[in-house]
Amino acid sequence: MGAPVGGREVEEDRLDKVLTIPNALSALRVAGVPVFLWLVLQPYFGNPSLDEWAIALLVVSGITDYLDGKLARRWNQITRLGQILDPAADRLYTISTLLALVLRDIIPWWFLVLLLARDVFMALNIATLRRIGYGPLKVNFIGKAATFNLMYAFPLLLLADGGDSLAQFARIFGWALAIWGAGLYWWSAALYTTQVRRLRLATVR
Template sequence: MARDGFDRVLTIPNALSALRVAGVPVFLWLVLQPYFGNPNRDGWAVALLALSGATDYLDGKLARRWNQITRLGQILDPAADRLYTASTLLALLLRDIIPWWFLVLLLARDVFMTFNVAALRRSGYGPLQVNFMGKAATFNLMYAFPLLLLASGDGAVADWAHVFGWALALWGAALYWWSAGLYTIQTRGLRRGAAPAR
């Protein structure tokens, strides 16, 4: 028997997370048009990123308000975050908007986190709930990426977007690693039989 709906699949928050995942290839197609010599479609790519950020906030809020936190949602939500982050970084790298070291900085964190996930699975635990620091990191990066896209143009708007885009990107990267540290503390606490750190 499901525990307060924890094992349910068909919920509105899960549908929003699934839509975010489905939007990843669309976003890549839009943002890579100049790379293939086609007209720029950055405006649509920025709009899709903004929509993804809004649904990212909304799915978690609705899941908590309607008591629809599910196992699938705990997997889909961070998966959508990681897919958007990785695909956006790859696209921005291919278009020479970000340097390679920034891509490595963020992807190395995800590689680091696979060790925590593996350790939890060996101990019989499922995925950890997304913590506030991880959400804050994603929030900063999701605002940084469209600004960095705008910064690839010319004029005052591009100059403004460059400054604020990189400020959010670097702060987001710092929070991204900070959240990894918190997950590591939680993982160790669970493996030792202690209460997870908040």
């Protein structure tokens, strides 16, 4: 009996770790959100565009998003903090980018509302999980794919803020990725809701 208890203690210690490289990458992504907003909103405040730097920061964010999950799995450094920081960084970048693009009249308000409504829907699911004694579930593959599409759509939509041929090309592909990403975003919410429903039914039984 002693070995399993010891194994559980080791697992709990691992999950409670804070100072890991994947967590540091996730924390850097979160810290980059206000910097990104400051960069992308310069034209809104009447200043020269810094969109190139904003796009570069989005690219770095996408790379670190890939690395933190990959390294956490490879080095067995999946932690509770990482499970919070990783999706939080995704949401913050998504919401801040959408807000900036709306303020600059690059995308319409309805697209922002569509994605924010999904986050509200997910918050209700998480509240249900807490009520039945569960923490947030792991982000599913569809959810990561949705974020991937949106994170590629946003730089293209920024590039589309112009009148040259590159802007027209970026507008077409940017909106294609944005619409596909929004669809996957809601699909992942539906899958998450199914998991929550199963857990809720299991607790009732």
